[in-house]
Amino acid sequence: RGRAREILERVEGRNDNSLGVEAMELLDAYGVPTPExxxxxxxxxxxxxxxxxxxxxxxxxxxxxxxxxxxxxxxxxxxxxxxxxxxxxxxxxxxxxxxxxxxxxxxxxxxMADLDAGTETIVGLNRDPQFGPMVLFGLGGIFVEVLEDTTVKIAPISEPEAREMIDDIQAAPLLRGARGRTPADLDAVVETLQRLSQLATDFPAILELDVNPLVAGPDGVQAIDLRLTVD
Ligand code: ADP
Ligand code: MG
Missing domain, CATH: 3.30.1490.20 (ATP-grasp fold, A domain)
Known part of the structure; x- marks a missing residue:
């Protein structure tokens, strides 16, 4: 958390859409895997x-x-x-x-992430004026705008709540290995949802953080593209 604080202090007030790299460090500090x-x-x-x-x-x-x-x-x-x-x-x-x-x-x-074995998902954090930090999960990559298969909960989320979010989306069977697909590492997805919901809760300065895609593969997840907006 100390490292995350340092990164956020460095980027405070800088809202120029170029904070993807800092966001990678932030995720790293919260134990969410990012590609080399x-x-x-x-x-x-x-x-x-x-x-x-x-x-x-x-x-x-x-x-x-x-x-x-x-x-x-x-x-x-x-x-x-x-x-x-x-x-x-x-x-x-x-x-x-x-x-x-x-x-x-x-x-x-x-x-390179192995997209043949993995599914592109999205995890989003933002702030609701009434409910505070919110976490979004859904099918990611190019499908996110077209299919709008997403679900939202108030952060921080418990493990059962994170599992519920996975079950809530229509693409859940895909992640579980329908139609001969390799099942995704759902424990890793659950852990990532919880860690990111905690990050949003810990740092009110994070106005928005989009991980799209978070590739959910058979042996873990990888956060490949990030967009961060800070206060
Ligand atoms: P943007 O969303 O700004 O267009 P992304 O970094 O999300 O840029 O890249 C667009 C798409 O390219 C991703 O959704 C994914 O399909 C593919 N892609 C990006 N980075 C990787 C990677 N490291 N390994 C495999 N595919 C990738
Ligand atoms: Mg992207």
Missing amino acids: GAVVDSPGEAESVAEGIEGDVVMKIVSPDILHKSDIGGVKVGVETDDVYDAYEDLITRARNYQPDASIIGVQVQE
Whole structure:
């Protein structure tokens, strides 16, 4: 909790949509797994980070002016180490084409999550004027807006409440392994929901935190993309 406090003090009052990296540290401090990776600001550095990661990588533009990265082609999945240098420059070009005066922090190079074995879910935290901190869970990734399969509870939540949230969504059978799918590690999902609901309860300065996707795999979860809004 001490580390989380330090991170939040560092970003206090900075509401420029670029706090994804700080959010990763915050989750890390609360024991929620995040993929290996780093944010870099040169193609050479991108290469060295990729060399330190086993297998292909994902590369994403990091800019306070670009909220939905994939909408502008700002996410490249499955990049081989040999292609990382060019991919870096291409991502910057795409961002510039989208908005010539966009402020660009750099590129995030990230370990690949296994989306074939896992399901993309969403966990959201926000603050209701009447009820205080709220936690949302549902089917994530590109489905979140289309299917709106989500459920909400008041934080902090107990373990039975976290299990109830999983059962509440229509996609629950998918997570349990319907139709030959690999069942997700639901204990890890429950633990993550509880830890994040605790984070929202502990820190009123967190106005909103969206984890989308939280990949729920057979052996745990990974928080892959985050959006943080602080007071
Ligand atoms: P945004 O939501 O801003 O478009 P994301 O980081 O959520 O950016 O990436 C968009 C999609 O790309 C994700 O929903 C996921 O399907 C895929 N993706 C992103 N990062 C990874 C990763 N590390 N491993 C596998 N797939 C990823
Ligand atoms: Mg996302």
